[in-house]
Amino acid sequence: MDITPVATGGLPRPVPAAAPPVRSEARAALKDSAGVGLGFLPLGLAFGALVTQSGLDWWWAGLSAALVFGGSFEFLLIGMVTASAPLAAIAVSALLVNVRHVFYALSFPLHRVTGRLGKAYSTYAMCDEAYALTTGERARTWPGRRILWLQFLLHLYWAGSSTAGALLGSLIPGSVTGLDFALTALFAVLALDALQGLRGDVPTPALAVLSALGARLLVPGQMLLAAFALFTAALLARHLTTSRKPRHA
Template sequence: MRIAPPVVADTADTPAPARPLSGLRTALADTASVGLAFLPLGLAFGALVTQSGLDWWWAGLSAALVYAGSFEFLLIGMVSAVAPLASIAATAFMVNVRHVFYALSYPLHRVEGPIGKAYGTFALSDEAFALTSGEQARSWPGRRVIGLQLLLHLYWVAGSVAGALLGSLIPDSVTGLDFALTALFTVLAVDAVRDLRGDLPTPLLALFSALFARLFFPGELLLAAFALFTLGLLARHLATRRTPSHA
């Protein structure tokens, strides 16, 4: 009886399995700059929690479940003042309504599975939107997008808990930690402008919207600025569609 030799599969054209460490290094590289900015922000927030008379674990709980950045700073003061739930809900809506506009262009369609999409919606932050809206990020797969959001979330939780635990060691004379949020958005805006490749009307439209809202709607500056910016983008889009193209 003749025994056939074992068949050896040709692995020359077989793609190598994805390496988790490689994906982790990629996600760390994507979020390194923002992660460094999250550290002083988290320290400031955690210190605010303990200085407001709340237990340290409130910082980690808020960072993990609320995860709303600037609103969390407001929330601590409202909780300490025992503000009504209706006031907290209204404030949360006014501060975070900008995320409605983010969702219009956020690459959630690349994320697979209901759990991934649900977490991607929950963890949609200003920083995640800025990092995934660039030209290079348009080819990122869904796993990379979710990995980026997860790391940003972990940075915020870790920084907040560390700030709460070390808050008593930070002297009251230390100031300027809250400016890290402004500096972070400045860096993200500069990167976004560079990625526009000469499309100056978009940042100019954003600047005009902010100045107009500051002058005429100072009490609702954020909502008014985003609404004006969105209307400006829609108007420009409609005007561009109606303009006939010339060969």
């Protein structure tokens, strides 16, 4: 704070310094999420079109995107709903597909988010893209409000584009195929972006590939869960091995 002399008595009196301008966290989050939002647009449109082409009502796409917000599981859910799959089978499939979020929670910056409501929504809206954006090198100084805005915008992108895709789905010819591959394409782009931030750490992607191949050979029916388990075990083993090495001065 500044020390400014007062005319009466000539004694100095502390005067609070002017507060610095507060940066709009919503505007910053909008800039941060713009790239993924552009990726969500064709993906959501594809999901919405796939919903209507599967014989479901258009509003089902928006409701699923807003409440389930499961990305890859939502694509799987379309076939299960149209096939009238048992509720227990849907619940088990949801667990197997989304169990990766348990591992995300180990490094997701939830501790920066304040308030019970904010933490609850941040936990609910922790999708793959939000995790990739908030755990990067440049996101280490982001405050909780910016993280919440980022997650809300990603949620909005997905729900809005899915609803628009369902409304426009009738305009897409039924002969068009490959709409469900849009999710795989987005994951491929995110994986390439993550590889660029590893800074030459070749063992990590190598362990991921080996874990996926091992899961494919050993338990192809539960490849996703087995791959994550193998990858986590490999990372823990590597961490224990490197931490036990003697440190040189």
